Each structure stands twice: as structure tokens, then as C-alpha cells.
Amino acid sequence: MTDSPSQWAHSGLTCRDLTERVSEYLDDNISILTKVRIGLHLASCAHCRTYVQQIDLVSSVLNSLPNLYPPPMNRLRLHQQFATRYSD
């Protein structure tokens, strides 16, 4: 893709405008018109493409962060409660 600041104007969006809509864009929760304008802008702006990729990457790894587990005594109590409640 070729970057051309002169083409940014065609999208009607500045980089600053675009960055505010990125999460809606990635969730596909945005009007078709805005989606087209963002697409036009991204086609000619490498910096915004980088920005969108980074937000997408951060969002996608958050559910894979190191897990946390209950302390052993708490887990034991939960097991006892579960066994009592659902035995039989």
C-alpha cells in the first residue's frame, strides 16, 4: 500500500479521529459509512495501520495472560461445599 497524506482527506478522517473509533471498528460495531472511511484512511496511512494492529494484538492476548488460582485452603473449602451441595 502506498502512503499518501493527500489521500487522507478523501476519508474525511484525521488520524486523531480514527484512533477514537478503533475498538468499535475491530468489533465490527460501526456504521458501514464509517467503516468505509476508516478503510480508506488505513489504505493510505501506515502509522494508523500500525496503531490498529497494536490495539488488535493487545486485545487478542489479554485472555491469555498468566492465570491466577485460588489459595489451596480456599479451593479445598470450595470442593467441600460443592461436594456437600451436589452429592446424591
Next chain:
Amino acid sequence: MNADIAMYTESIGHFPSMSRTSPVVKSSGLTKAEDTVLARLRRGDEGAFDELVNQHHGALIRMAMGYVADREVAEEVVQDTWMAVIESLDRFEGRSSLRTWICGILIHKAKDRGVPEKRHTTFSAFESYDDDSEEAVDPSRFQQTGELAGHWAFPPQPWDDRTPEKLLASRQAVNAMQQAIEALPTTLKEVLILRDVEGVDAKDVCEMLKITETNLYVRLHRARERVRVAVETAIG
């Protein structure tokens, strides 16, 4: 209280055509995998309960930390949440997803516990974030005047480790993300954890937190941007 929790949280994802009295009815609120897990739980399968705890405990702790003073209290709140889940499982009708239901209970418990706990901590740790008009990205990163006003002055630099696997393999990046999440004010933390960590649907998040979709995306993006900046600073 447990009955209240069941009623409170199951208002999320309600489908009017579904019976409120039949917990075994398959609803569109549950995925097939959750339906299987629920059946195992109701049979008293302790392995299924362990899997459920392992899957959600981390996200629940991180979310509880937005409401209470420290990790120890957060563990107590999450323990209370799991106890309530055990007590209410047979009344859960499946009109929302299992994770949405569990998160709803956690929020309820954490808010109950959070108010008195806040009195024992500093204000900054519980920064409120009601001003949704503030921009997510630092305005000084954009050109302020001239023909290119509004375009990047200090653009993000591409990261070498672009895949999720490579990013997660970087201890610096992971630590930065964890610290950034911990430092988020509650209103940003809860949307980030519900949406990105737990994968709760946007509409369900709005229902749980009583916010509009516009509010949701403003807060979600602000939270994601803070985490992105933390990674940028750590590995940039």
C-alpha cells in the same frame, strides 16, 4: 441473597420466550461447551467445577481488584462468588452465558464489599472515570496546527514481535500489561476484563454495567490504549 443474585444476573441476555422455571431448557445464552459443563456440574462432577474455577479465577481476581483494597480482600470476594455459584447453580436457567452469570455475581459481591474497603486506601487507587469525553490517545502525539493537523506527530513504531505468541513470550511485555491492567481505574478495568479477558458480548457488558454502547467503546478503547502504551514503553 443467593436468590437475589440468580434473579439479578439472569436478567442479562433475557429471551422472553424462555421459561423462567425450567433450568434444563437449552437456551441461546449458553454455548454448546457451556451446556456440557453445566450438565456435568449439576451431576456433581468435581472435575468440571475445578475446570470452571481454573478458567475464570484469574479474570475474577483482576476484576475484583478494581473494587477492593488489596489482593487478599479480592480473594475473599472471589471465594464468596464461587460459593454463590455453587449455591445457585441449580437455579441458573441459562438465559445468559455461564461466564456472564458468574461475572455478574462477582460485580454484585465486589460492589457490596468494595464500598467499605475503599475507605482504607488512597483515592488514587480508585480513580473514578466518569469523563468519557477525554481522548484515548494522548493529544500531544498528533500535529496540532497546519495542513496536517490531527495527523500523527509521534506515531506508534511497529513492534518486532507482532504475533500474540511472541508478545506473550516477552516477560517485559506481559509484566507491563499486567501492571497496566492493575493500574486502571475501576470503570476502565471492568469493561476491559469483561470484554477482552472473559470475552463477554458487548451487549451483555452494557447490561451488567448499566452503560450505553457508546460508553462501553469509549472506556474499552481507553483501557486498551493504556495497555498498548504500557507495552510500547516496555518493548519500544
